[in-house]
Amino acid sequence: MRAARMTDTQEDQENHVTGATIWLTGLPSAGKTTIAYELAGTLRGAGHRVEVLDGDEIREFLSAGLGFSREDRHTNVQRIGFVAELLASNGVKVLVPVIAPYEDSREAVRKRHQSEGTPYVEVHVATPVDVCSVRDVKGLYAKQAAGELSGLTGVDDPYDEPRNPDLRIESQNQTVQESAAQLYALLTERGLA
Numbered sequence: 001m002r003a004a005r006m007t008d009t010q011e012d013q014e015n016h017v018t019g020a021t022i023w024l025t026g027l028p029s030a031g032k033t034t035i036a037y038e039l040a041g042t043l044r045g046a047g048h049r050v051e052v053l054d055g056d057e058i059r060e061f062l063s064a065g066l067g068f069s070r071e072d073r074h075t076n077v078q079r080i081g082f083v084a085e086l087l088a089s090n091g092v093k094v095l096v097p098v099i100a101p102y103e104d105s106r107e108a109v110r111k112r113h114q115s116e117g118t119p120y121v122e123v124h125v126a127t128p129v130d131v132c133s134v135r136d137v138k139g140l141y142a143k144q145a146a147g148e149l150s151g152l153t154g155v156d157d158p159y160d161e162p163r164n165p166d167l168r169i170e171s172q173n174q175t176v177q178e179s180a181a182q183l184y185a186l187l188t189e190r191g192l193a
Contacts, residue, residue, distance in 0.1 A: 019092045022183070127172050
């Protein structure tokens with residue numbers, strides 16, 4: 001006699017597999033991606049399925065052809081939000097280190113997750129612009145200062161700071177490991193880690 005097969009929901013409960021989207025928003029060079037990859041390692045070490053949806057990779061492969069107008073940025077964020085929710089609803093912890101400069105775009109992603117019953121955590125990596133411009137990981141601030149680039153988020157293009165993020169990280173005041181640990185603690189508190 002064969003044993004009855006568990007439903008997907010029973011398997012998820014049995015294996016403690018709960019997916020979630022963890023969106024890290026902040027200015028360019030705030031530390032979003034660095035924190036995301038640090039956290040990804042910790043989560044994988046604890047046995048979680050993890051994906052990092054890096055904004056630069058998404059632009060290259062999923063949103064090629066989009067520019068940086070408000071409409072194109074909104075479209076890019078919605079595409080990323082769709083993919084993140086799809087993965088998260090299938091038991092993956094999805095880390096999204098993407099600027100997502102506009103509050104209405106982020107809110108639309110949150111609402112999509114809520115309507116699907118998928119956990120969503122918004123993290124504001126609240127590094128000040130003067131610190132970001134010193135870090136200048138991609139040389140964007142230098143190009144903007146030299147007049148070679150316009151539309152830089154937080155400098156000459158708007159960035160709507162989250163009013164009520166689930167977590168605010170001030171990466172300039174702590175190490176990457178401390179930032180990731182702070183986020184891991186929040187996920188643990190919410191039953192997501």
